[in-house]
Amino acid sequence: EVQLVESGGGLVQPGRSLKLSCVASGFTFSNYGMNWIRQAPGKGLEWVAYISSGSSYIYYAETVKGRFTISRDNAKNTLYLQMTSLRSEDTALYYCARRAGSYQYYFDYWGQGVMVTVSS
Amino acid sequence: DIVLTQSPALAVSLEQRATISCKTSQNVDNYGISYMHWYQQKPGQQPKLLIYEGSNLASGIPARFSGSGSGTDFTLTIDPVEADDIATYYCQQSKDYPYTFGAGTKLELK
Numbered sequence: 001e002v003q004l005v006e007s008g009g010g011l012v013q014p015g016r017s018l019k020l021s022c023v024a025s026g027f028t029f030s031n032y033g034m035n036w037i038r039q040a041p042g043k044g045l046e047w048v049a050y051i052s053s054g055s056s057y058i059y060y061a062e063t064v065k066g067r068f069t070i071s072r073d074n075a076k077n078t079l080y081l082q083m084t085s086l087r088s089e090d091t092a093l094y095y096c097a098r099r100a101g102s103y104q105y106y107f108d109y110w111g112q113g114v115m116v117t118v119s120s
Numbered sequence: 121d122i123v124l125t126q127s128p129a130l131a132v133s134l135e136q137r138a139t140i141s142c143k144t145s146q147n148v149d150n151y152g153i154s155y156m157h158w159y160q161q162k163p164g165q166q167p168k169l170l171i172y173e174g175s176n177l178a179s180g181i182p183a184r185f186s187g188s189g190s191g192t193d194f195t196l197t198i199d200p201v202e203a204d205d206i207a208t209y210y211c212q213q214s215k216d217y218p219y220t221f222g223a224g225t226k227l228e229l230k
Contacts, residue, residue, distance in 0.1 A: 050217070
């Protein structure tokens with residue numbers, strides 16, 4: 001069974017940093033591209049970042065480019081999101097989501113999400 | 121960025137048909153594939169993939185869900201609507217980065 005479990009969220013002051021993790025199980029993590037997608041309270045979904053299976057390709061939303069860094073450790077089956085210079089508008093539930101395949105550009109499995117609250 | 125436009129809400133009766141639309145600001149087709157996907161999200165839960173590449177039913181999704189359309193106009197149909205289908209539905213394009221979602225259509229009971 002595919003499982004994605006996020007952790008690392010919490011309350012953080014504006015301007016500070018936070019690092020999210022997503023541990024994957026039930027599939028060969030190193031074969032799949034991964035994404036972070038967020039959802040502000042009561043709002044819709046916003047794609048944040050993508051990393052290819054071997055970390056060769058990385059893309060970011062303009063809203064986080066230069067502040068967030070996506071990375072992965074295939075030996076640990078873990079995806080990361082390093083968030084710096086956090087702003088109130090980064091407050092959201094952050095999901096990790098698997099890209100379905102090399103040529104399948106949709107999200108077939110999602111984690112339960114981890115909450116990040118940016119507030120003084 | 122490609123903008124996806126959905127109606128905010130749709131009221132429907134049980135056992136009737138629900139039609140949810142998604143219009144994109146640019147063509148999301150390429151080489152015969154529509155890079156349009158649909159997700160269902162219930163309160164307190166993560167989104168679930170329903171339809172991929174315009175019209176393909178995701179694994180484990182009931183056949184009462186279907187997707188259609190091409191280019192810039194897409195539709196998610198639920199027929200017949202069951203009580204368990206009350207949720208918010210999002211379309212998403214993967215033609216170009218940044219991947220974008222519609223604002224969601226909340227399916228409500230009439």
